[in-house]
Amino acid sequence: MTLRGVIVAVEAEKTVETQYGERSLAEITIRPDDGRGDPVTVTLWGKWTHTAEHAEPGMELLVTDPEEDEFRGETTYSTGSDTHVVLEPGFLVDVTAVRSWVQCPRMYYLNKLSGIPLNYPVVKGTVVHEVFGDLLRGLDLEDSVQNRVAEAGLELGLLGYEQDEVENEVRRNAAAIEGWLQQGTLTEEDAWRSEYTLISPTYGLKGRADALRRGMPVELKTGKNTNREPRFQDKIQAVCYALMLRERGVPVNTGTLLYTKNTALDRNEQSGDLAPAKEFSVGDGLLNFVVRQRNEIAAMEFDASVPTGFEADAKCEYCFEQDTCMVVSGRLDQESKAGQVGTPLPDEEREYFDRFYRAIEEERRETHAEYRKLWEQTPEERADDDRALIDLEPTGQRQIDGERWELRARKPGDAVSKLREGDVAMASDGDPVTGHSELVRIRQLGEEVVVTADEPVDLCRLDVYPSEISVDRMLTALHDSLLKADPDRKDVLFGRRDPEFRDDAETYIDNNEAQNDAVNRAVNAEDFALVHGPPGTGKTYTIARTVRALVEQGDRVLVSAFTNRAVDNALEAIRDQGLGAGREESDVVRVGTETGVREDMLDIRLETEGRPNDRAAELQQAPVVAATTASCGSRVMREQQFDVALVDEASQLTEPATLAAINRADRFVLVGDHEQLPPVVRAENDLQTSLFERLIDQSPEAGVMLDRQYRMSQRIQAFSSREFYDGALKPASGEVAGRHLRDIGVDPADLPAEIRNPVSFVDPDGRREGNTNPREADRVAEIVDAVQSAGVPAEDIGVIAPFRAQVAEIGRRTDVTVDTVDRFQGSSEEVIVVSFVATGDLDGPIFEDYRRVNVALTRAKRALVLVGDAGALASEPFYARLLDWARR
């Protein structure tokens, strides 16, 4: 039995006399989640009072296997022999975080804040781990060493390492592993498996064990340890995995640490215990200790407080992070055991840091809520939520290169989900949390689903695997921009100084004054420039022309955007300017994964595998580098410096995500449109406003608005121009203004009367059902058919709906592109049909942000058909104006 609920009261610890002597206890009252709602009291005995000290009203508490008692007619609970007390079980702490917390709570905080830098021990450690996995999967040691070192080519090159010396070192590490493995495999056939992903609903833990041997966790350490016992923090890591395995019913009582530098080669010169593998027994004491440590972290994060180092017996004089720790606490004016050095940041910067730190941590909690849905939702609910494909029928498994696995399954019916080809996902036998699951990469997602994995699994279900990476990257960007950035940069970001511009004026673009102004602004910016580009105004061309001008004046340029698609769009235009002719030129380099980068840009994609020096040179010598903002926060990109960072679709980026890109450069140019979609964030907080929007408000003089659009007819653009751009948006020419279906060979007479006008409104009299409206979907499909029959090719028609469910509903009825507004941003079609779904009223956040409507309407070039419920639309002034305009 598990007791679970929100804490309503926490009593102070007290000491009582029992028949077994003096014992301490603390009482916590919770309101259980069981629905009855009557508060119950739980008595925490002995060491669990430690957790009571960290508990606060409002936190969630989980108690496993409590003992039930009657006291004064009420049921009470207390901790027993099998009891674990867990604070905030919904907050998922990573196992490596528990490890660093145990070393020192400040270390945990510093790691979180500043990320893992690019350094040799880290890169080498990763390579050795990969070789270890390969050996477990039966690969040849020499092949594995060579392949894995080559794969790390770029990082090694940036660190100035040669392939041979790294191979030799990895070989030495791997030899220790192999020797030990051979002993084991002689007796234990098939008792191994590598890289085991675990998520714990009970303990609020997640992590990936390096390996399991006969079900027991094995952790690999690339260092040396000649003590008889494994290092304490290493044990902690293994104990976390043991705890999670026990939760799944595996009777784990042993953990193993494998120290790869404990080799026979050193035996002559070293004394001590040089066996690479050190086993230790996992008892209740350690398991409980780990739960209590995790509780400390969860409690600290509950109110976003900052650890000082006093929480544990940290001994700063031994710590390698002492200097960093003192600098961070000095600059952020934090209490710390190590002490402080340096002057604190100005108050407004401190306030900014705190505000965004909290906002990012809120976002992290929302990400954890996504994880929770893995076990809180039924498979059917997950599928309805578009977050999983369920009821897959496995059709085959085979081993492919490198002893990895390719798994196939048939997808029943026309199931849809957020999953995309190239995504990392969680494949399972049906239950991703308690069943057998593996992290996989999706290769193909049609009627047949194909994924690749390190280990085989029955491919019955595929789940979105939430990632904290963007949250982590935002934190490191925040850290870099406040603690490492040059003060000059901060002065303009905080509005203490106006951005400056050089006076030069040149003609870069001779047929569009605003675009030419924008390029001049960007090229002459001493600090930053902002380019406001409403739909169809040639943002991308302006960016490309700017990049060329910057490169010609000798600048090194970083081109970035939130999505891979936007980066590649910008790159395409940049290549049209004559840059990035091909790999030989290597003047433009695209940094990104093979699956993320668009096919026609793969020829300039930076290969990360190969000879270190060559790979590093390709990146370091490129005058133009393009990468997503998430990649800009990567270990590799954090080492790069640019003169100018140019960020496209900046209005869709959170402020810290934008910082990740602009931290890399002396000057920056943001291009965007704050009247289109804002950043996608889960929590409601400061992350919802983009840096672009904030700076446009703060320094309007740094901005140029592109005011001529090359996309929509006059009739189509009118509403958007009036409602969102104060009427300033104009067609670029008479040709654009007068665009009509006739120009592409369509006679309006061939269309049904109700959609004969360039902008029309149709009310199908449907009913909203959840996030769909089947009748409206029917009608949309009929309209699309009619448009096609009149002669518009399918590829020139697009359908936009607010919800993915309706997108799927319509998609079943037509072959043209159907997608959500959010996915349509950045593209356009000759004819656009918009399905509003809502009937009766316009309840729901999706309708509250009018910017979404702006995006939907401005995708159309020659014809726009709005399909919806007139009553619902008329119920709200903005939509009523839209309706009037469409029916005119």
Next chain:
DNA sequence: GCTCTGCGGAGAGGA
């Protein structure tokens, strides 16, 4: 990457 401690044991126990 270091010099160190953090981990008990069956299991009930107070008012």
